[in-house]
Amino acid sequence: MQGISFSERVRIDLCDRGYDILIGAGVLADPGAFEAARPGPDALIVTNTTVGPLYATRLAQVLARRHPKLRTLALPDGEQHKNWHTLNLIFDELLGNGADRKTTLYALGGGVVGDMTGFAAACYMRGVPFVQVPTTLLAQVDSSVGGKTAINHPLGKNMIGAFYQPQAVVCDLDVLKTLPARELSAGLAEVIKYGPIADMAFLDWIEANIEPLRACEPAALAHAVKRSCQIKADVVGQDEREAGLRAILNFGHTFGHAIEAGMGYGAWLHGEAVGAGMVMAAELSRELGGVDAAFVQRLRALIARAGLPTRGAVIDARDNAGRYLQLMRVDKKAEGGEIRFVVIDGPGRAAVRSAPDALVRQVIDRCCAG
Amino acid sequence: MQGISFSERVRIDLCDRGYDILIGAGVLADPGAFEAARPGPDALIVTNTTVGPLYATRLAQVLARRHPKLRTLALPDGEQHKNWHTLNLIFDELLGNGADRKTTLYALGGGVVGDMTGFAAACYMRGVPFVQVPTTLLAQVDSSVGGKTAINHPLGKNMIGAFYQPQAVVCDLDVLKTLPARELSAGLAEVIKYGPIADMAFLDWIEANIEPLRACEPAALAHAVKRSCQIKADVVGQDEREAGLRAILNFGHTFGHAIEAGMGYGAWLHGEAVGAGMVMAAELSRELGGVDAAFVQRLRALIARAGLPTRGAVIDARDNAGRYLQLMRVDKKAEGGEIRFVVIDGPGRAAVRSAPDALVRQVIDRCCAG
Numbered sequence: 001m002q003g004i005s006f007s008e009r010v011r012i013d014l015c016d017r018g019y020d021i022l023i024g025a026g027v028l029a030d031p032g033a034f035e036a037a038r039p040g041p042d043a044l045i046v047t048n049t050t051v052g053p054l055y056a057t058r059l060a061q062v063l064a065r066r067h068p069k070l071r072t073l074a075l076p077d078g079e080q081h082k083n084w085h086t087l088n089l090i091f092d093e094l095l096g097n098g099a100d101r102k103t104t105l106y107a108l109g110g111g112v113v114g115d116m117t118g119f120a121a122a123c124y125m126r127g128v129p130f131v132q133v134p135t136t137l138l139a140q141v142d143s144s145v146g147g148k149t150a151i152n153h154p155l156g157k158n159m160i161g162a163f164y165q166p167q168a169v170v171c172d173l174d175v176l177k178t179l180p181a182r183e184l185s186a187g188l189a190e191v192i193k194y195g196p197i198a199d200m201a202f203l204d205w206i207e208a209n210i211e212p213l214r215a216c217e218p219a220a221l222a223h224a225v226k227r228s229c230q231i232k233a234d235v236v237g238q239d240e241r242e243a244g245l246r247a248i249l250n251f252g253h254t255f256g257h258a259i260e261a262g263m264g265y266g267a268w269l270h271g272e273a274v275g276a277g278m279v280m281a282a283e284l285s286r287e288l289g290g291v292d293a294a295f296v297q298r299l300r301a302l303i304a305r306a307g308l309p310t311r312g313a314v315i316d317a318r319d320n321a322g323r324y325l326q327l328m329r330v331d332k333k334a335e336g337g338e339i340r341f342v343v344i345d346g347p348g349r350a351a352v353r354s355a356p357d358a359l360v361r362q363v364i365d366r367c368c369a370g
Numbered sequence: 371m372q373g374i375s376f377s378e379r380v381r382i383d384l385c386d387r388g389y390d391i392l393i394g395a396g397v398l399a400d401p402g403a404f405e406a407a408r409p410g411p412d413a414l415i416v417t418n419t420t421v422g423p424l425y426a427t428r429l430a431q432v433l434a435r436r437h438p439k440l441r442t443l444a445l446p447d448g449e450q451h452k453n454w455h456t457l458n459l460i461f462d463e464l465l466g467n468g469a470d471r472k473t474t475l476y477a478l479g480g481g482v483v484g485d486m487t488g489f490a491a492a493c494y495m496r497g498v499p500f501v502q503v504p505t506t507l508l509a510q511v512d513s514s515v516g517g518k519t520a521i522n523h524p525l526g527k528n529m530i531g532a533f534y535q536p537q538a539v540v541c542d543l544d545v546l547k548t549l550p551a552r553e554l555s556a557g558l559a560e561v562i563k564y565g566p567i568a569d570m571a572f573l574d575w576i577e578a579n580i581e582p583l584r585a586c587e588p589a590a591l592a593h594a595v596k597r598s599c600q601i602k603a604d605v606v607g608q609d610e611r612e613a614g615l616r617a618i619l620n621f622g623h624t625f626g627h628a629i630e631a632g633m634g635y636g637a638w639l640h641g642e643a644v645g646a647g648m649v650m651a652a653e654l655s656r657e658l659g660g661v662d663a664a665f666v667q668r669l670r671a672l673i674a675r676a677g678l679p680t681r682g683a684v685i686d687a688r689d690n691a692g693r694y695l696q697l698m699r700v701d702k703k704a705e706g707g708e709i710r711f712v713v714i715d716g717p718g719r720a721a722v723r724s725a726p727d728a729l730v731r732q733v734i735d736r737c738c739a740g
Contacts (some may be wrong), residue, residue, distance in 0.1 A: 096525065
């Protein structure tokens with residue numbers, strides 16, 4: 001096999017828990033990309049029934065020398081399976097095959113596989129090593145980076161989880177070529193997010209490159225993934241456990257989670273809900289005086305060009321805003337029943353704020369389809 | 371209410387995760403004992419159906435000023451309930467009542483309540499504060515201290531869990547008066563453990579005070595709990611996540627876990643299994659040259675005087691030793707299928723060793739009833 005060099009390497013700086021994100025075309029087939037992973041006889045690739053057939057054999061080949069007793073487990077695909085039952089399939093596999101505290105887990109898939117495998121690694125025997133190998137754009141730019149792991153609870157998304165850092169994140173841009181267009185768009189929602197909260201020059205760049213990004217052009221993807229990871233690494237390095245700053249990464253997510261929960265997990269892709277949620281959060285920001293109408297319109301236009309919905313779902317025919325408010329009160333940022341919104345406090349600058357229910361209702365009524 | 375002063379205070383030194391263990395008669399009714407807990411409107415006392423009726427009201431009264439919206443949840447009692455289903459009762463209660471990331475959990479009960487409440491606190495919204503209020507001797511001297519939390523899996527004890535430190539541990543010696551004699555004896559197993567692994571002078575003291583301890587004399591209990599916590603604090607302070615040294619605290623536990631799993635969780639109390647397990651581990655230590663027969667006999671006699679079994683259970687009529695070995699291979703200390711035993715390497719000094727199966731079989735055959 002010819003040597004493949006990484007396009008990019010981004011460091012997550014977290015004292016004794018720091019690690020690198022490796023970004024490049026073809027890195028999945030490069031043994032050097034996995035050097036940071038702990039060697040040991042025993043390892044498990046956790047993937048799903050969609051990604052597994054495409055890439056599990058390639059990853060297994062490259063890991064075979066590191067882990068002679070390597071196995072693969074394919075979970076059912078989809079957000080609706082991000083629950084305790086599916087998590088237990090991982091534990092059953094590990095315990096049934098004598099996995100010990102030195103067994104490494106490799107998460108090969110999108111955000112659901114990464115979140116569940118990371119949480120399994122956090123809990124199995126109180127913690128085993130794991131490596132993220134994200135295969136969706138959304139996972140490469142957001143969910144695989146920063147150590148948030150979780151499963152859903154019937155009453156709320158990502159309610160049960162842990163902060164648990166991987167040993168490395170390996171982002172192969174080539175695998176995005178097999179990603180359905182709808183999922184690529186969903187990933188672009190998280191890329192776009194980094195603009196308004198942290199870097200307006202990056203927003204300019206995304207506007208200028210949205211077509212190359214949707215066409216999976218390697219250079220455009222490489223820059224989008226790298227810059228997204230840099231911003232996330234900077235935020236997570238300052239606030240690993242979301243005591244404050246890290247919450248800004250949830251721009252659009254409070255409204256978005258209400259859409260996902262209200263429609264039933266899996267009906268909207270997470271990124272789609274975040275797309276519409278960012279428009280709602282931008283509208284709220286405008287009401288609170290942080291940005292003007294032109295800013296909201298600019299963001300809405302870009303979200304539409306990314307192939308994402310810009311209007312929220314109607315999740316309750318009788319009292320739509322009331323249902324949104326009810327669902328948003330179980331958001332993890334809420335405190336004492338008061339919803340905490342990530343708003344734009346000025347272009348490129350985010351803040352966490354509460355807002356009067358009446359104002360939030362207006363925004364929801366204005367921003368939802370129907 | 372008159373002021374109550376703590377008999378003892380032991381510090382667990384863990385950088386930003388350090389905390390105090392408060393030990394004394396009546397501290398459960400002293401608001402000062404809970405000063406280290408984070409104030410906030412919302413809190414949940416998690417207890418069980420046995421301990422709750424005895425002490426939950428007393429604890430709720432003392433916490434009412436700190437947490438105006440205090441609730442109590444009583445779980446079913448017993449090791450057989452230390453599973454995902456029961457853990458979910460805690461999550462359901464929290465989510466159903468709008469608990470947020472600042473909600474504090476209080477674990478009022480023995481090791482099962484403490485382990486499950488701690489794990490729930492570790493996972494709920496990726497971590498909320500919690501306080502241990504152990505009501506059994508075993509929990510006061512061992513399980514509530516050091517941040518090990520877990521639930522059982524059908525294939526192994528404490529297989530799913532987290533290292534997650536409480537904000538404080540409050541040990542009220544008075545509550546031990548209502549502890550059944552069998553449970554007091556089970557707690558003495560963990561007290562006795564600290565002698566051979568770390569402090570032979572403490573073993574001398576236990577031998578001289580075993581009757582006062584079994585009679586719940588306050589001064590004897592205070593010293594036993596304090597010295598046990600000091601030794602545990604010292605070990606945990608050096609090795610929080612059991613990279614090495616901490617494993618010595620599992621003296622007797624490898625054999626003991628096999629008895630618990632082999633008999634079905636709950637048939638033997640954990641401390642009873644550790645009692646018989648320490649005799650087996652001492653026999654193995656003698657075979658490996660760490661101690662002499664007189665040492666084993668001395669330990670066996672003390673375990674018997676504590677009211678504990680000194681012979682292991684027969685868990686398989688056809689191949690008892692084989693079944694022990696099979697169960698011990700899923701112990702968390704095992705590596706690559708090789709069982710790692712905590713042995714006494716000389717009085718007051720423990721080490722982690724592997725041993726030939728044939729030798730372990732001999733020890734099991736010699737030490738099991740039948």
